[in-house]
Amino acid sequence: MGRLRQEKETAILSQQLLVNIAEELKMPLIRIARANELSMINDDTSGQQVIKASTESALKLIDNYILGIRLALEDKTFNIESVSVSSVLYDAAVDLSSLAKLYNVDLELNIAGKFGPVIANRQALHAALVSLGTSLIEAIPAHDKVQTKLQLATHRSRYGVVAGMYAETKQLSSTSLQMGRRLYKSSRQPLVNVSYGSGAGVFVADSILHSIGLKLIASRHHNLYGIGAVLHPLNQMQLV
Secondary structure, three states: OHHHHHHHHHHHHHHHHHHHHHHHHHHHHHHHHHHHHHHHHHOOHHHHHHHHHHHHHHHHHHHHHHHHHHHHOOOOOOOOEEEOHHHHHHHHHHHHHHHHHHOOEEEEEEEOOOOOOEEEOHHHHHHHHHHHHHHHHHHHHHHOOOOEEEEEEEEEEOOEEEEEEEEOOOOOOHHHHHHHHHHOOOOOOOOOOOOOOOOHHHHHHHHHHHHOOOOEEEEEEOOEEEEEEEEEEHHHHHHO
């Protein structure tokens, strides 16, 4: 019965995520169409850059959605391994760089000190951070009209090692995240205080992390507001 219930919950969640992703994909498809038109009219390479960044972003969101569903149907210990948080954050920043440039968002990598390995699924953690970053990159300029910054950072907390994304946007709060989870099944804009879109990347990240026994939390770091996940250091897990 437990297995059937899990599969039913996963099916419902996947359907709702699919709706949100469909909403989210409208914007990159519109950008691609318009950029293609401008490129044909003006013979401008900037249009090609828009097409490339938008296409990559859309494909990654779909890939990460599929990964989240696959993980949800597996055991939660699926490929749990020793992971370097700084390495995952760096790779996520590289994957997000084209989209950040498109939105005039400056990505910063902030590794506050030396950290040992944590226990996680590397592929899942990377996919969750990229999905989260995609939504935040698209959302932040709506609140800050000038070029803004998104910091990919890690720091210690009393619960473990936090890996997340931070900005000056105060809307990145526990209240907004909790409200988004409540409105998720009934609204096209569940993260109404954060994003004017569906925020699908946030919920894809939430789904992926849940599948490996983690969850998204609101977090503060160096007077910035953000969303991230608490990870357990390898030595901490060995003591449990």
